[in-house]
Amino acid sequence: MIWLEKRPTPSQLWSYLTPLIAVVATMIAGGFMFAFLGKDPLVAIRTIFWDPILGEFAFYYRGQLLVKAGPLILIAIGLSMGFRAGIWNIGAEGQYIMGAIFGAAMGLAFYPMEARWLIFPLMIIAGAFGGFLWAMIPGILKTRFNTNEILVSLLLVYVAEQLLASMSLGLLRNPEGAGFPGSRNLRQYESAANNELIAGWGMHWGVVAAFIAVIFAYILLSRHIMGFNIRLTGASPRAAKFAGVNPNRLILFCLGLSGALAGLAGLFEVAGPAGQISIDFNVGYGFTAIIVAFLGRLHPIGILLAGLLMALTYIGGEAAQATLGLPAAAIQAFQGMLLFFLLGIDVLTNFRVRLGREGHA
Amino acid sequence: MSAATLLAVEGLRKAYPGVVANDNVTFSVGAGEVHALLGENGAGKSTLVKMVYGLVKPDAGKMTFDGTAYTPGSPHEARSTGIAMVFQHFSLFEALDVAENVALGMEEPPPIRQLAGRIREVSETYGLPLDPGRLVGDLSAGERQRVEIIRCLLQDPKLLIMDEPTSVLTPQEVDILFETLRKLQAEGTSILYISHKLEEIRSLCDGATILRLGEVVGNCDPREKSARELAEMMVGTELKTPAAADHDLGDVALSLKGLSVKSANPFGTSLKDVTLELRKGEVLGIGGVAGNGQDELLGALSGELPASRDAIHLNGEPIGDLGPNARRAIGLLAAPEERLGHAAAPDMSLIENAALTGHVRKKMVRRGLIDWSKARAFADEVIAEFDVRTPGAGNAARALSGGNLQKFVIGREILQKPDVLVINQPTWGVDASAAASIRQAILDLAAEGAAILVISQDLDELMEISGRFAALNEGRLSEPRPAQGLSIDEIGLMMGGAHGMEVAHIHEETHA
Numbered sequence: 120m121i122w123l124e125k126r127p128t129p130s131q132l133w134s135y136l137t138p139l140i141a142v143v144a145t146m147i148a149g150g151f152m153f154a155f156l157g158k159d160p161l162v163a164i165r166t167i168f169w170d171p172i173l174g175e176f177a178f179y180y181r182g183q184l185l186v187k188a189g190p191l192i193l194i195a196i197g198l199s200m201g202f203r204a205g206i207w208n209i210g211a212e213g214q215y216i217m218g219a220i221f222g223a224a225m226g227l228a229f230y231p232m233e234a235r236w237l238i239f240p241l242m243i244i245a246g247a248f249g250g251f252l253w254a255m256i257p258g259i260l261k262t263r264f265n266t267n268e269i270l271v272s273l274l275l276v277y278v279a280e281q282l283l284a285s286m287s288l289g290l291l292r293n294p295e296g297a298g299f300p301g302s303r304n305l306r307q308y309e310s311a312a313n314n315e316l317i318a319g320w321g322m323h324w325g326v327v328a329a330f331i332a333v334i335f336a337y338i339l340l341s342r343h344i345m346g347f348n349i350r351l352t353g354a355s356p357r358a359a360k361f362a363g364v365n366p367n368r369l370i371l372f373c374l375g376l377s378g379a380l381a382g383l384a385g386l387f388e389v390a391g392p393a394g395q396i397s398i399d400f401n402v403g404y405g406f407t408a409i410i411v412a413f414l415g416r417l418h419p420i421g422i423l424l425a426g427l428l429m430a431l432t433y434i435g436g437e438a439a440q441a442t443l444g445l446p447a448a449a450i451q452a453f454q455g456m457l458l459f460f461l462l463g464i465d466v467l468t469n470f471r472v473r474l475g476r477e478g479h480a
Numbered sequence: 481m482s483a484a485t486l487l488a489v490e491g492l493r494k495a496y497p498g499v500v501a502n503d504n505v506t507f508s509v510g511a512g513e514v515h516a517l518l519g520e521n522g523a524g525k526s527t528l529v530k531m532v533y534g535l536v537k538p539d540a541g542k543m544t545f546d547g548t549a550y551t552p553g554s555p556h557e558a559r560s561t562g563i564a565m566v567f568q569h570f571s572l573f574e575a576l577d578v579a580e581n582v583a584l585g586m587e588e589p590p591p592i593r594q595l596a597g598r599i600r601e602v603s604e605t606y607g608l609p610l611d612p613g614r615l616v617g618d619l620s621a622g623e624r625q626r627v628e629i630i631r632c633l634l635q636d637p638k639l640l641i642m643d644e645p646t647s648v649l650t651p652q653e654v655d656i657l658f659e660t661l662r663k664l665q666a667e668g669t670s671i672l673y674i675s676h677k678l679e680e681i682r683s684l685c686d687g688a689t690i691l692r693l694g695e696v697v698g699n700c701d702p703r704e705k706s707a708r709e710l711a712e713m714m715v716g717t718e719l720k721t722p723a724a725a726d727h728d729l730g731d732v733a734l735s736l737k738g739l740s741v742k743s744a745n746p747f748g749t750s751l752k753d754v755t756l757e758l759r760k761g762e763v764l765g766i767g768g769v770a771g772n773g774q775d776e777l778l779g780a781l782s783g784e785l786p787a788s789r790d791a792i793h794l795n796g797e798p799i800g801d802l803g804p805n806a807r808r809a810i811g812l813l814a815a816p817e818e819r820l821g822h823a824a825a826p827d828m829s830l831i832e833n834a835a836l837t838g839h840v841r842k843k844m845v846r847r848g849l850i851d852w853s854k855a856r857a858f859a860d861e862v863i864a865e866f867d868v869r870t871p872g873a874g875n876a877a878r879a880l881s882g883g884n885l886q887k888f889v890i891g892r893e894i895l896q897k898p899d900v901l902v903i904n905q906p907t908w909g910v911d912a913s914a915a916a917s918i919r920q921a922i923l924d925l926a927a928e929g930a931a932i933l934v935i936s937q938d939l940d941e942l943m944e945i946s947g948r949f950a951a952l953n954e955g956r957l958s959e960p961r962p963a964q965g966l967s968i969d970e971i972g973l974m975m976g977g978a979h980g981m982e983v984a985h986i987h988e989e990t991h992a
Contacts, residue, residue, distance in 0.1 A: 127879035129827065342849045344839070351836065355825035360784050361816060362836045363805035 123470040133468045138414060138421065141461040142428070148460070149453045158443050166443060167435030167453075176438075182321035183434045184427065186392050189326035190215070190384035192426035194408035196332045197380030199417040201373035203340075204352040208374055210257065210272030211381040212405025213279035214250035218382025219389035220286055221249025223302060223396045226311035227291060230303065238310040242386060243324075250382015251375050253279065258374035262367040268374065280401070287398045301397040305390045313391035325387025329426070332380060336419040349373065381405060407433075410458045429454070484511040486670045487532070487550075487563075487639055492541035494527050500694050501527040505541070507689040507696060509639065514661065514671045516681045516702060518714055519691035520911040525674050528691070529641050532672070533565045534558040546638065556587070564632035565641040570624050574617035574747050578627050581616055585631045602633050606660045617747045620976075621648035621769050629660070640664065641672045646680060647937060648770050651972035658684055676714070676912075677940075678707040692716055715912045729947075730760030732796075733931035734781075734812070734900045739791040739800075741780040749773040751780060754957045756950065758900065758931045763922065764960060765946030766935045768975055773955040774935050775817065778904040781933070782814035783807045794900060808840040811899030815889050817908060817935075819882065823889045826878035830870065833877050834859035834892060841896045858895070866891030867917065883914040890918050894925050901925065904935040919945050939971060951975040 146168075150160030171180035194211045201208045208214075225245035229238045257271035286292075291302040305311045316322050340346035352359040352369055360366065384404065393400055411429050415421030436450030488508040494501045502524045509515040517525045530536040532543065534552030543550045545561055552558040555565075572581050579596045583589035590598070596612035603610045608626045616624060625648060632640055642661075646654045661671055661684065675681055681688060682702045690698040690713050698713050705713075739754040751773050758764050768774060779785035781792070783804035792800040794812050807813075816822045824833045835855040839845050844854045859873040866887040870880055877885060886907070893901055906922065907915035923945055926932050935952075936942050942949060943963055950960035953976035961974075 127876065129876065338849075342852075344845050344848055344850055347832070347835065347850055351825055351828070351832075354827050355821050357818070357822045358825040358836065361782060361804060361814075361822055363783070363803050363808075363840075365803070 122473055123466065124473050126469055126471055129468050130471075134416060137464045137468060138416065138425070138461060140464050141414070141457060144460040144464070145453065145457045148456050152449065152452065152456075153445070156445065156449060158445060163439055163443060163445065166439045167432060167450075170438060171431055171434045178319070180434050180438065182315075182319050184430050185321035185326045186323070187430035187433050188426045189323070189329045190388055190404045191408050191411045191429055192329040192423055193325065193332055193384040193387075194377075194381045194405055195411040195415065195422045195426060196329070196336045196419060197377030198408055199412040199415070199419070199422060200336070200339075200349055201377050202353075202412055203417050204349045204369055204373055205356070206370055206373045207269045208254060208257070208272050208377045209269050209409065210254070210274075210276045210405070211377060211408055212401055212403065213272070213276035214253045214378040214381035215385035215388075215405045216276075216279040216283050216401050217253040218246040218250035218385030219393075219396060219400060220283060220291070220385075221252075221382065222246030222386030223305060223389045224286075224291060226305055226308065226390065227303060229310065230308060233310050235310040239313075239390075242311060242390065243383065246382045246386025247379040248382065250385065251379040253382070254374040254378020255371070258371045261374075262370055268370075272374075276405070283396065283400060284398045287396055287400075291396050293395075302395045304394045306394040311390055313387050323387060323391045325384060325391060328383055328387065330423075333419045333423050336422075340419065345372070381408075407454070410454065413458060414461055429457075432457070485509070486511045486513075486546060487672075488544045489528075489532070490542050490544075492528065492531060492543070493539045494524075494531060494536060495539055502531070502538075502694045505691070505694075505696055507699065509670050509672055510687070511638075511670055512665055512668045513687055514665055514673055514685045516685040516688035517672060517674045517691065518676065518678075518681060518688050518702075518710065520676060520714055523691040523714075524694035525691055526643065527694075529565070529643060529672065529674060532558070533563060533641060559587070559635060559637075562636075562638035563641065564635055564637035564639070566625070566628045566632055566643065566645060568643040568645075568647065570628055572616045572624055572627060575615070577613055577615050578610060578619075579612040581627055582612075582631045582634065586634070598634060599630055602630050606633065606663055607656060608660055621771055622650065622653040625649070625657075633664075637669065639670045639672060641674070643674045644676075645673075646675065646677060650769055650975040651939070651968050653769075654680065678702075678710045681710070682707060690714055711912065727761050727927050727929075729762050730929060732757050733760045733794065734758040734933070735793045737791055737793070739780060739787060741776055741785050741787050743773075743776050744779070744785065748776060749955045751776050752955045754955075756957060756960060758933060760899075760929050760931050761926055762948070763926045763932045763934060763946045765942030765949045765963060766933065766952055766957070767937070767939055767942050767949060767971065768935075768952035770937055772952045772976075774904055774937075774952060776955070777935060777952065777957075778814055778816055778902055781812065781902045782816070783812075805840050808837065808896075812902075813837070813841075813893045813896060813898035813900070814902040815893045815904065815906070817904040819885045819889055820878060824877040824885060827876055829876055830863070830868075830873045830880075830888060831856045831859045833888070834862060834873070838892060838896060858892075862888055862891040862895055865895060866921070883910040886910050887914055887918060890921065894921055898925075898930055900931045900933070902933045902935070905938075906934060906936065907938065907941060908936075915941075939968075949974075 146164055150164055153160045153163040171177060194215065198208055198211055222242045222245050226238055226242045253275060256275060257268040260266040260271055261268045287300045293301060293303045306314060313323050313325065348359065348364045348369060351362060352364055389396060389400065407429060411425045412422060415425035432454055439445045440447060440450065485508045490506050492505040493503050505528060517528065519525050527536060531538045534555045534557050550561065579592050579599055582599060583592060583595055589595060599610065599612040608630060610623060610626050610630060616627065625645060645657060649657060665671060673685055685702050688700055688702045689696055692714065702710060735757045736754050739751055741751040743750045749772055776785060780787050783802055787800040789798045789801040794810060799807060820826045825836065835844055835850060838858050839850065842854060842858050844851050856873055862868065863870060863873060868888045869884050890906060906918050922932055922934065934942065934946060946963050948960040949963040949966055951958045951974035958974040
């Protein structure tokens with residue numbers, strides 16, 4: 120019989136190994152799925168993981184990698200803070216949308232004035248504020264009325280989507296757009312554009328912000344008292360109270376921070392790769408970032424790597440759709456497997472597998 | 481000893497990964513005998529009785545019960561064989577009444593009305609007053625224990641196992657319990673009695689088996705041995721008794737005036753109008769049965785539970801509205817009862833746990849950043865000074881044994897040089913030698929001029945270290961009195977006497 124025994128101290132080795140094993144297990148299980156769909160599993164895996172970086176058309180995909188990874192990392196870093204403290208912000212997608220709306224509105228309010236030194240920073244502040252504000256709703260409801268932040272933040276995603284549609288059709292619609300939904304293109308507005316910093320790399324200000332967030336999060340968690348309080352609250356809420364942590368302040372901090380970072384990601388996306396507010400502006404970064412946060416062990420460096428990996432499956436998945444005709448749902452299932460295996464194998468960090476007769480009754 | 485053997489245990493062994501809980505344990509209980517299992521915490525008493533009760537399967541060895549081979553596969557089998565057990569921790573539902581709780585523990589419960597009648601009958605026969613219609617959430621710890629005992633007695637057991645039954649009782653309630661047990665014994669029921677309290681074993685038991693580190697180290701008739709001899713058999717070495725140095729008391733360090741605090745737990749006990757003064761250099765012991773406001777008192781003093789500003793004064797300053805860290809900064813420290821999950825975070829390292837309360841006074845934080853080298857140095861200091869057995873400060877708190885973690889938790893507060901230290905259950909679940917060293921450290925700290933409030937359910941401990949004694953009873957604190965010369969009867973009355981008895985009668989009147 121196989122049974123699990125709790126380790127006296129969590130295994131360091133396994134906490135590093137589990138993501139790698141999860142990736143390999145996903146490749147194997149995904150390979151079977153692709154085989155059932157009638158595709159050569161090896162070709163499919165290669166198309167997803169290999170071609171975008173080192174294949175024939177890699178010059179096109181490589182730039183996409185950072186474009187996709189940037190918002191994922193930025194959002195996941197914010198989410199990981201709350202997740203570590205047991206505060207579950209599931210609505211980053213909504214905060215991402217609100218950041219984009221606020222930021223774009225700020226930029227468009229100045230149109231056609233040219234003053235990049237003023238307008239672009241104001242847009243960044245507005246974007247962060249939009250996300251922050253949207254995350255404060257579940258935060259305040261939770262601290263005041265003890266509502267469930269999972270439900271409130273999630274449902275606010277759909278509210279944000281309705282607002283987005285309304286903005287694209289109404290307030291922010293391009294007056295010169297011949298009646299089509301969608302705002303002016305910010306990329307064509309010099310003072311508001313978030314264009315590539317180096318041509319072909321996909322590196323824009325949002326990616327820079329993501330890297331800065333990784334570094335700050337690392338310092339916050341490992342050295343700062345706030346990070347210690349976050350970890351302590353997640354590990355043992357009563358001990359945290361004994362250590363003088365104010366739970367309400369922590370809830371507001373974690374939700375506010377993750378909202379602001381998601382809002383920033385939205386702003387950089389709308390001013391850069393997306394270019395405009397439109398009905399289908401959001402593509403699920405806010406939800407995928409949840410997977411990225413866990414895949415990265417809620418650790419900043421891990422999230423950096425996980426964000427790049429997840430971006431790779433996105434781009435590789437698109438390539439596989441185009442070249443092999445794989446359905447989009449298969450790619451999503453593939454990404455889902457990654458989280459499934461990660462959480463499953465994660466047990467080994469705290470437990471050890473034993474064979475033989477069970478020792479405990 | 482009685483002639484017929486009821487339960488015989490031979491060569492029982494049980495090993496868990498990394499630790500042998502019991503090895504080659506052999507003993508027997510005669511029919512109608514009250515037999516004691518004596519040993520320190522971690523000596524293997526609990527594992528042993530769990531094997532007898534069918535909760536744990538032994539690796540080797542055999543048992544016979546009433547002359548036939550006995551290999552219980554489950555507690556259900558044990559019960560049908562005629563063995564019942566009263567656990568140290570009750571398994572009762574607070575929101576259900578007594579009869580419903582009893583019914584839940586039975587294989588085929590009769591209708592509630594009939595069961596209530598039987599509960600009354602049994603409770604009267606054995607002198608355990610209990611109203612079957614009352615909510616368990618409203619009962620005292622002693623009354624809850626009666627529910628468990630009556631639940632066992634309804635099965636007419638031949639052998640009753642009791643695990644540390646007196647730890648939740650006032651001295652008067654202990655007397656009532658002993659009367660019941662003697663009555664059961666007279667009717668021929670055998671009792672296996674687990675405890676580390678020597679005096680009660682000497683007054684109650686006919687035979688004793690002493691365990692140390694999982695093995696039997698002796699059998700004796702406890703009535704023929706002194707408490708000290710028993711203790712030394714149990715510990716294996718000579719015991720050092722903590723000694724208080726004579727010193728004068730200083731000014732009032734901590735004063736509570738009409739402190740009333742609402743419990744955070746719906747079945748908790750709120751503090752009502754608690755008033756006391758604690759002087760520098762003094763150890764004040766607060767006794768009381770568990771669940772009478774001990775956790776709330778610690779929470780109100782540590783700053784976890786909000787109190788009104790003027791209810792608590794430290795060195796003359798009102799501090800009732802300050803949070804835990806603000807109180808630490810001005811010298812009021814606390815060590816809660818629950819080691820894992822309250823005083824320390826189980827999954828965090830000892831370094832992180834050292835910073836948990838130590839960062840304020842040890843100045844580990846500068847501009848928001850924690851100096852981990854300082855935290856490590858402090859953790860190492862606690863480990864060295866308090867003889868905490870661990871491979872290193874990097875180990876998770878949950879990897880330490882209870883006694884070692886307790887030494888770490890107490891040491892962490894003492895080494896921060898508090899002006900006032902509040903400790904709840906300083907030696908709960910700690911072996912005798914570690915307990916002695918913790919008590920000595922408390923006395924040494926007081927000798928250096930700190931004021932110390934010790935909350936404990938161990939009366940012997942309180943009598944040993946405290947200068948004055950007060951008792952918590954249903955959230956009210958009695959007038960503190962000098963501990964010297966206080967008789968066990970007086971202490972019992974301060975703790976509320978046998979409160980269950982009066983309460984039960986009053987309720988019957990109001991029901992009628």
